[in-house]
Amino acid sequence: MFTFAFGGSNGSLLAAGSNAQVLFWDWRSSRQIACLEESHMDDVTQVKFTPDQQSKLISAAVDGLICVFDTDGDIDDDNHLLSVMNAETSVAKVGFFGNKYKKLWCLTHIETLSVWDWNDGARELNIEDARSLATDRWNLDHVDYFVDCHYSVPDDRLWLIGGTTAGTLGYFPVRNDHDGPIGSAEAILEGGHTGVVRSVYPSSGIHGRLGQNRGIFGWTGGEDGRLCCWRSDEIAETNKSWISSSLVWKQQKKTKNRHQPY
Numbered sequence: 001m002f003t004f005a006f007g008g009s010n011g012s013l014l015a016a017g018s019n020a021q022v023l024f025w026d027w028r029s030s031r032q033i034a035c036l037e038e039s040h041m042d043d044v045t046q047v048k049f050t051p052d053q054q055s056k057l058i059s060a061a062v063d064g065l066i067c068v069f070d071t072d073g074d075i076d077d078d079n080h081l082l083s084v085m086n087a088e089t090s091v092a093k094v095g096f097f098g099n100k101y102k103k104l105w106c107l108t109h110i111e112t113l114s115v116w117d118w119n120d121g122a123r124e125l126n127i128e129d130a131r132s133l134a135t136d137r138w139n140l141d142h143v144d145y146f147v148d149c150h151y152s153v154p155d156d157r158l159w160l161i162g163g164t165t166a167g168t169l170g171y172f173p174v175r176n177d178h179d180g181p182i183g184s185a186e187a188i189l190e191g192g193h194t195g196v197v198r199s200v201y202p203s204s205g206i207h208g209r210l211g212q213n214r215g216i217f218g219w220t221g222g223e224d225g226r227l228c229c230w231r232s233d234e235i236a237e238t239n240k241s242w243i244s245s246s247l248v249w250k251q252q253k254k255t256k257n258r259h260q261p262y
């Protein structure tokens with residue numbers, strides 16, 4: 001299994017992605033109720049129920065396809081596949097944003113970003129040179145990879161989270177206007193990791209404002225074995241990075257819009 005999600009009209013479904021399969025269980029009884037084998041041709045990397053329509057499921061795979069399913073009733077490929085979008089390359093991550101979560105962002109394994117209206121299947125934005133554009137939007141090292149995206153419901157804003165091989169992260173706003181699709185980094189996390197960062201979790205939850213939870217900006221985990229908890233600028237009086245079972249202390253830096261771990 002590469003991914004799983006809970007949802008369904010009554011909250012009883014557990015969906016998972018496997019080798020070219022999307023599987024469903026009723027988690028209350030642990031009974032498998034469906035296995036979709038015809039919609040994807042390669043590993044399914046993402047399954048997500050849509051936040052405002054829990055009966056709808058999005059799946060994405062290495063074959064580049066993003067499928068929309070209706071999970072009400074007896075689920076099968078023939079009658080419950082609603083639409084298919086083609087990202088044209090292997091999909092790494094997807095997520096929802098915008099008014100009533102009608103938009104879908106898509107990160108690929110070759111570090112491109114696209115934005116879709118998943119209801120009608122239209123691709124509204126396709127950023128093939130996302131790393132180069134992000135690199136031009138800060139004065140640090142080249143952006144080598146993207147970790148995730150973060151959407152704030154209160155602000156109705158989407159950030160693309162990029163990183164360097166040295167472990168620095170930047171939050172770049174995604175836009176669709178004359179100023180370009182990627183804006184200047186609005187938050188920089190540095191000094192905590194020494195290698196590639198693989199996961200990011202905001203303290204405000206999945207769809208909250210950045211850094212709005214008791215002065216905690218968020219958590220990150222990387223290939224260096226470190227789990228870092230980052231303070232917001234306002235209370236960054238101490239600076240330390242939690243690494244498995246030990247604390248490593250670092251000298252405090254006074255840099256605007258940069259967050260230090262503890």
